[in-house]
Amino acid sequence: MLYLVGLGLSNEKDITVAGLEIVKKCARVYLEAYTSILMIDKAKLEEFYGREVIIADREMVESSSDEILSGAGSTDVAFLVVGDPFGATTHTDLLLRARELAIPFRTIHNASIMNAIGACGLQLYNFGQTVSMVFFTENWRPASFYDRIKENRDVGLHTLVLLDIKVKEQSLENMARGRRVYEPPRYMTVAQCAQQMLEIEEEKGEAAYSPTTLAIGVSRLGSEDQQFVAGTLKQLSEADLGPPLHSLVLLGKRVHELEIDYIRPFAVDVEEFNRAYELEHGKKAA
C-alpha cells in the first residue's frame, strides 16, 4: 500500500495519530521536499518517527516515481507531504502511475494553507480561486495572477496568494556547467508580494485592486508564533512579518462586519484600516 500522509503546517507533532501509526510501520518513508517546507528539519522528523526519512526532490518524484513505488504492492510505503497531500500540488502523476502498477493507495489528510487560512478571520466560503506569486526577475514577470485576482474581486471574493519558495535552485552558471551546486533557499515575503502586485497593477491599470486595497499578511501559519498583519497593499509592501513561510490574502467586498471586527486588531494602523475599509466597502467601520 502507498500511503500519502499529510504532515500539517508547522512541526513534527502536526501529523495525525493515524498518520504517525502508519509512518511507524512503513518499510520506506519518503518526504516530498520541493513544493513546500516544514518548519523543522529531517533529523527531528526521523527521531520522532523512529524511522529513516528519504528526501524526495522534484527530480526523484517526476523521473524516479517507480523507485518510490517499488514493492508497494506487497509492502507499505509512506510518501509524506507538508500540509495536505492534495493541497497546492496534487501528485496526480504519482497516483496515476500507482494505478497503472495496480498499487493501492490511501490518503491521510491534514491541514494545509488552503483551509487553515480561515484563521485570518475571513470565511472560507468567500474565497475565490487561489493564485501563486513567483519571484520576478529582470526578464520574467509572470502576471497571470492578475487576471485571476480580478475575476475574484469582480464578484466580491477574497484571494489567497501563495508565495514562491526556491529550494535546490541552481545559478545559471552552475546549471550551464552541469554542476550540482545549489543556491541557499529563498522564500518570498509578504512585502515582496505586495510590491510585485502593485507593480503589475501599475502596468496593467485595469483596477483589479489598488494601493489602498486591504489585505492580510500571514506568516508561519499554524505555528505558535504565527502572525497576521492587516493593512493596505501599500502598507504591507513595507511590513516585516519575520521568518518564512508567508502568504497574503487580498480582501474582496463580501465581508461581514464581524469579520472586520475580528481582523481590525491585526491592523498596522487602525485609522488607516478603517479609512481603507470605508473607501472600498462603502460602510462606516464601527
Added chain:
Amino acid sequence: MLYLVGLGLSNEKDITVAGLEIVKKCARVYLEAYTSILMIDKAKLEEFYGREVIIADREMVESSSDEILSGAGSTDVAFLVVGDPFGATTHTDLLLRARELAIPFRTIHNASIMNAIGACGLQLYNFGQTVSMVFFTENWRPASFYDRIKENRDVGLHTLVLLDIKVKEQSLENMARGRRVYEPPRYMTVAQCAQQMLEIEEEKGEAAYSPTTLAIGVSRLGSEDQQFVAGTLKQLSEADLGPPLHSLVLLGKRVHELEIDYIRPFAVDVEEFNRAYELEHGKKAA
C-alpha cells in the same frame, strides 16, 4: 488558554498528535456538534482521550459561550471541531468574546472538506467559492447557490457544494408546543443535491449548468470507505453513494487532461463521461 482543536474528517485517530496532547491535559473538553458530524460517537472519543467530552450544541455556543470560556484565563479548555476550526464555520463570535475577556487562544488545525476535497483529483487552485445546499421544503427553496455557481462557472472554476445536515431538528408541532423532542438526524445525499440543482436550473434557465454538466459525488471523504462517483448531474441525481456525509463538486472548464484521466475511473459510465466532457470542454477525451 482556549484551544480550538480540529478533529479531521473521519474517526478518533484523525486528531493530530499535538491536538491529542492538548485534549488530554485540558480541564474541560467541549465538542461542537451542530455544523458537522464525526463518523464516530462521543463514547469512543471519550475512551480515546481518557476525558469526559461535553457536547456543545448551537444553543450553548451561541448563548452560553461564557460557560465554555469560564476559567479559561487560568486553566486550559479545549473546544473540538470536526474538520478544521476555521472550516465551514469560523466561530468568530466565540473568539471575539474570548478576546473581550482577555482569554488567549490557540488553534490546532486539521483537514476539512475545504481542502481534502482535492482528493477527487481536481486541483484546489481551480475551485471558486464554496456553496451550501439546504433541504428544500414546499415553501422554502433558497437558490442563492445558483448565482454563485454561475459566477464560478463563468470563469471556468469548479464549485464545491456542501450538503445540508439536520441534527437536533424539531417538528413544527414540537416547536410550537415548546417540546424539546428532536427528529432523527438527516443528511442530504448527492442525488438529492443534484436533483435540487437541476430543478433550480429549470426554473431560472440562465444556463449556469445543465443536466449534462459533469460533477463528482463524494461520500465519507477521508474514511477508509470513501467513494467518488463521476457523471453528469442527471446521472448523479440517480446515484447511490451510501451512508453520509456526502458532498458534490461541479466541474468548471479549467481542467487539465491529467485530472480527467485521474477522474475517469470514477465514472458511472465511461462513454457518457467522455461524451459529456467533449460536449462541454470541446476536447476529445483520450
